[in-house]
Each structure stands twice: as C-alpha cells, then as structure tokens.
Amino acid sequence: MAQIFRPKFFSLLKQGFTRKQLTSDVLAGVVVGVVALPLAIAFAVASGVSPEKGLITAVVAGFLISFLGGSRVQIGGPTGAFIVIVYGIVEQYGIDGLIISTILAGLILIAFGFLRLGSLLKFIPHPLIVGFTSGIALVIFSTQIKDAFGLQIDKVPSEFIAKWQVYFENISTFNPTAIVITLLTILLVVYTPKITKKIPGSFIAIVFITLATQVFNLEVTTIETFFGEIPNKFAFTIPHFNLGDLGQYIAPALTIALLGGIESLLSAVVSDGMISGNHRSNTELIAQGIANVVTPFFGGIPATGAIARTATNVKNGGRTPVAGIVHALTLLLIMLFFGKWAKLIPMSCLAGVLIVVSYNMSEWRTFRSILKSSWFDIVVLLSTFFLTVLVDLTIAIEVGVVLSALLFMKRMADAGESKLTAEIDCDVLEDYSLLPKGISIYEISGPLFFASAKQYAEVIKSTGIKSKIIIIRMRHVPFVDSTGMQNLKASINALLDSGTMVVLSGVNNQVKADLQKNNIIDMIGQQNVFDTFDRAVVYAKDELVNIRSSQSY
Secondary structure (H helix, E strand, O other), X not given: OXXXXXXXXXXXXXXXXXXXXXXXXXXXXXHHHHHHHHHHHHHHHHXXXXXXXXHHHHHHHHHHHHHHOOOOOOOEEOOHHHHHHHHHHHHHHHHHHHHHXXXXXXXXXXXXXXXXXXXXXXXXXXXXXXXXXXXXXXXHHHHOHHHHHOOOOOOOOOOHHHHHHHHHHOHHHOOHXXXXXXXXXXXXXXXXXXXXXXXXXXXXXXXXXXXXXXXXXXXXXXXXXXXXXXXXXXXXXXOOOOHHHHHHHHHHHHHHHHHHXXXXXXXXXXXXXXXXXXXXXXXXXXXXXXXXXXXXXXXXXXXXXXXXXXXXXXXXXXXXHHHHHHHHHHHHHHHHHHHHHHHHOEHHHHHHHHHHHHXXXXXXXXXXXXXXXXXXXXXXXXXXXXXXXXXXXXXXXXXXHHHHHHXXXXXXXXXXXXXXXXXXXXXXXXXXXXXXXXXXXXXXXXXXXXXXXXXXXXXHHHHHOOOOEEEEEEEEOOOEOHHXXXXXXXXXXXXXXXXXXXXXXXXXXXXXXXXHHOOHHHHHOHHHEEOOXXXXXXXXXHHHHHHHHHHHO
C-alpha cells in the first residue's frame, strides 16, 4: 500500500523546502486562487447549483488534491467538463443524488488507484477524449445563451435541440444590456493577458462589470436574482437515500470517476512536461478519490485536476504542492470575508466567462485535424461528439470506450488477415530452401486473441496437414487469450490426429505458462517447445529423419 499511495507533498517535505521556493509557491498559490474564484462560481452556477458550492469544492477538494496528490503542481477543483454531468444528475436525482454519485465516484477512483489502473486510463484513445471534450464545450456554450442574451425564459429544456428551439422562439425577449455585458466580458477575458499576465481577465471582468452594474444601476439579472444570499460558511451535509436506490447512481458515478480520472491524469501529464517532472498516477487517482468522497459532505460538487489552473500555477513559479494548498486557503479567505458581494455578479458576465471557457475547451483545431486522419479515429470522434451533445455524456463515454475497443480489435484482425494473405501469397514455406521437404513453418505475428484466432488457427491447420512436421514460430506473440487458446488447441488436435508433429519456437515465459495451464504443452510434448528457432529447426530435421526411417521399415 505504501508503494502505491505516496503523496508528493510528504516526499518533498522530507527533502525540505528552500525559502525562495516557498515564497514562489505562496505567490503562485495566491494568483491561482484569484484565477479560480470566478471559474468556481461560474462552473457551479452553470451546473445548476448555488455559487458557494463551487467555492467550497475549490477550497476542500483543492486542498486535499494538493496535500495528498501524486503531482507537484496539480491544482484541483470544479471544472467545465463536469458541468454537463452535474446538471443532468441534479435535474434527475436532486442535490442528494449528486452527493451520493460524487461519493461513489470518489470510492471508484480510490479503487482505481489501489488496483494500479493509473497507467491504464492513459490508454483512452485521443479521439474519444477530443470527442467528448468538444461535445461538452458545445453543450456549455448552449447553456449560456439564455443569460448571454438576457432572454425571458422560465425553464430551459435540458435536451440540446429542444433548448435551441426555445431560444429561437423567445429571441425577441433579449436584453440589449445583457448582450453588451456579455460581449464586454469576452473582450476583457481574451485581451487582458495581452496587457498583464499577473491578473486574470476573468477576475478583472467580473470586478469591473459588477461595479459598473451597481454604479449605473443596470437592469440585468444577477446571482442574487436566482440564488439569493451566498453563505460564507461551511455546513456538514448527510444525504438522504434508500439502499435500494443505490444502483441507479452507479452509472453517473462511473462517468464522474472516468471523467475525473482522465482529466486529472491529462493535467498531470501536461504539467510534467512543463516542469520536467514525473507524477505518481495511482497516488493522484487516490487523492482525487478522497477529495470527491470528502467534499460532498461539505456541500461541494465533483472535482478533478484543472489543466488551465495547473498551467497558471506553473507559469507563476509554483513547483510544489504548497502552491495548491495556498490556492485553497486564498479562496477560503475570499469566501469568508468577500463572498457576500459575489451575489451582485451579473449572470451575463458569468455567461461571457463560460463562453470563453467553452471555446478554449472545444479543441476545434485538434478536432479538424482528426477529421483528416484514419476512418477509425473519425468514427470514434464523431460518435462520441454527437452522443455527448444529443444524448448523454454517460452514454457517450460508455459507447466511445466500447466502440474504440471493437474498432481496435477489427484493426488487429485486419492486420492479422493481411499478414496471413501476405504469407500465403509469398509462399513462405518455400523461402526456407535449406529445410527438407516435409517440414513446414508458420509464424504467428501479433497477439493470438479472439478477433484473429480463428484465421490463424485455420491457416496453421491447412499448412501443417500437408507436412510431417510444422514449426509454429511465436516470437511475436505477446499474449494468447482464452479464445485463442481454444482455437489453437483445436488446430493442434487436428494436426496430431492427422499424424503431423507440432513444434513451437520463440515462446515467451508468460505465453508458455498459459499454454501449460491449458494442457497444450502436454499435448505436443515438453520436448517439442524451444526458446529459439534454430534449435527447433535442428530438432525437426532429426525427427524427420527418424520418421522416415521408421516408415521405411
């Protein structure tokens, strides 16, 4: 357990911190705290929950992820990726349902970490990630149209197409002031970094526009209009639920866990490249899990590593988890002493901030480049994208993972089939001119799994049945699954029944152990299995002589 869960903070604490580095980390943490303030509020509001839940998440989860995580510089908190799933859970199951789903997701992430699945999540195909990320970006953008235009709509449908129908039906109710505030917010967020990189554009936009709204008494809806007063304290919450209903939260919990795990590890990988470091993926998953188990009891929402805030941390000199801890403490102080004024923020200003976030999330350049790649990548990308937008993020991830696996197997099977065709077309057996007639050779190239096993087995049987001895080369076989074992076993049985001797060469230790468990070694004889091809050939030549000698008598 100690080898799996090794928080970076404690490892670095043993080494000691220099005063210079601590100073840099504290300053970076304060800057990231200011950056996180408007985003935490905006993500919470867009998710259909009250603003303080975003701040609570950034404080509690942000602290735990930095304190217990496996990355030096990871910044945790609510992110745009969770908006769609949180909104859907709250709408269907309510706040208690969200709390239960988040806690379950945290437990799943902890299990992922202790099962050492940190490296496995890195194998999620890139087109799938881009597909659901771009889909989420479009959904976030669509949720902000009402506030961006100040439309007078009581209830916005959750379905994407129905939502836009309602927007067009009510477009005449737009508020010119809200539109101006949205556009001004977007301009400030986009162009502030060209003037100063120390203060985030979203923070400047929110402060400036909120002040202007109050000074000029502008008629726009604010956070107070929807949520009333914003509490500046924490409250311990225990959700109400029936054990019999627990099963209905598994699917959303798994979605939160997968999404959180993928995003946090992606963020950690990106930050590793920025600081030339190495994160501990399993530790990171466990820390993310603990954060998501604890945070909901204080009224928070799902949290994960935030790529943009992590990058901001690095760019401002953060190099240890101290920066993330200070970021959480900064937000706590802001919430306790200045949070009461957050209720005055115009909803159209938050909409402007989230429209920029959705644009940055869209990855449209990467999306476009994938559309020029293989059909495999295009199918995964578009199916995940459209399912995210039109159906549900949970379904999109589930279908995307299954589809990716199926298409991968199809490609592997096609590769095996083309290899078989190439070998037959080239008459591979004739290439071994030094071998006497009666010995045939067949090489399996790649894993012998259920998508390719049948084809390999058929060719092995048809090739070997014409010969006295067949040498099956397995040097490029990394594994054999149960279907592969059964097909191989059937082929070898058919060959042995026809009087053909079977010799194996180049079998690695793992494959040999699996062959032994399935009695295939016993079938052909331990003496017929060789580590090298040369030894197998010498043995086969000797056996052929013996066979012919016995037949001559």
